Amino acid sequence: MPFLNVNTNIKISAAEKPQLLKEVSTLIAQHTGKPESYVMVHLHDEQTMLFAGSQDPLAYLECKSIGLSKNQVQALTKTLSHYLSTSLKLNPARIYIEFSNAPAELWAWNGATFG
Numbered sequence: 001m002p003f004l005n006v007n008t009n010i011k012i013s014a015a016e017k018p019q020l021l022k023e024v025s026t027l028i029a030q031h032t033g034k035p036e037s038y039v040m041v042h043l044h045d046e047q048t049m050l051f052a053g054s055q056d057p058l059a060y061l062e063c064k065s066i067g068l069s070k071n072q073v074q075a076l077t078k079t080l081s082h083y084l085s086t087s088l089k090l091n092p093a094r095i096y097i098e099f100s101n102a103p104a105e106l107w108a109w110n111g112a113t114f115g
Helices: 017-032 070-087
Strands: 003-008 040-044 059-065 095-101
Touching: 003 017, 017 040, 017 059, 017 070, 059 070, 070 095
Parallel strands: 003 040, 059 095
Antiparallel strands: 003 059
């Protein structure tokens, strides 16, 4: 049920994408306590984006899950920012992350909702 949508103006090579997706998926599972079999990650690279009046490298992430706690959000913020700054050479000050706590009755999988 956790979903991470990653948007960046950086070009990520086809060879690097599977590893990035897998590592981010694992991080999301670890920090949410959800099975990785429920985690979905979508990567949009080479997007036309502007932040603070500049097209320098940047990223915007949307993370949705059922039952996100304040502690999980803080840990995910730190972990995802560190991972992206290391793997994509992004300045953490050029990364926005939006978190959404989805009600279980409004999140569905395999033909049924979670609540």
